[in-house]
Amino acid sequence: MAKLDQAVTAQAIAEAMTETVHAFGISFVRTLSFFPSASKVVVAEAA
Amino acid sequence: MEISRLLLGDGTWSQFESEWRVQCETVDDDFDCYAPAPLSVIRDFASRESDKDWAVAVSHGDRFMAAACAIRTLQKGFDGPVLRIREVTVCPLLDYGNLDENAYVDTLIGILNGAINLSESGLEAQHIKLHLRSPADAVFFRAFGMTLDSKRVFAATEAHGAWLTISKA
Numbered sequence: 001m002a003k004l005d006q007a008v009t010a011q012a013i014a015e016a017m018t019e020t021v022h023a024f025g026i027s028f029v030r031t032l033s034f035f036p037s038a039s040k041v042v043v044a045e046a047a
Numbered sequence: 048m049e050i051s052r053l054l055l056g057d058g059t060w061s062q063f064e065s066e067w068r069v070q071c072e073t074v075d076d077d078f079d080c081y082a083p084a085p086l087s088v089i090r091d092f093a094s095r096e097s098d099k100d101w102a103v104a105v106s107h108g109d110r111f112m113a114a115a116c117a118i119r120t121l122q123k124g125f126d127g128p129v130l131r132i133r134e135v136t137v138c139p140l141l142d143y144g145n146l147d148e149n150a151y152v153d154t155l156i157g158i159l160n161g162a163i164n165l166s167e168s169g170l171e172a173q174h175i176k177l178h179l180r181s182p183a184d185a186v187f188f189r190a191f192g193m194t195l196d197s198k199r200v201f202a203a204t205e206a207h208g209a210w211l212t213i214s215k216a
Binding site for chain 2: 003004006008009010012013014015016017018019020021023024026028029030031032033034035036037038
């Protein structure tokens with residue numbers, strides 16, 4: 001399996017993620033499922 | 048940030064759990080009630096001495112920023128092994144908003160770069176799949192995937208259904 005140039009891929013991921021977070025905003029990021037409180041908000045709103 | 052394996056047998060899970068217990072105390076939460084569903088799965092993975100099912104954590108210095116399950120498998124429709132990342136869970140300090148905005152971006156970058164690093168060393172795979180558990184995940188990572196794909200460092204990056212797939216070649 002050919003090895004990646006990890007410096008190049010890390011830079012691309014960092015740039016793409018930074019651009020995406022800036023486009024959506026931190027408030028949206030906090031609604032991702034990676035954040036346990038995001039599901040608590042959904043449950044609270046449903047209740 | 049670095050990604051590393053968590054194992055019950057070598058004390059790394061204990062180190063992780065202790066650190067998140069302290070973080071929970073800082074934000075007035077209880078570790079035993081913090082993200083119980085994903086953390087129970089991650090802990091189960093940490094109990095396995097498997098060479099393909101790992102519990103992993105992304106750390107910055109002494110602080111564990113996120114944890115997840117990493118599964119190396121073969122999957123129909125994919126040429127070569129696939130590394131699946133599931134049950135991604137961020138740390139209490141980040142979840143409660145006790146860290147600055149850069150920490151959000153850095154942690155998301157750390158999770159993805161960590162997955163790429165695992166696929167190069169430890170859980171070698173040709174494809175990396177990140178499980179998207181919610182509609183918000185799907186919207187966000189579809190946009191991220193398109194942006195990353197435009198940079199042309201991977202053969203393909205695509206969000207489809209409940210997965211973001213990065214193919215290396």
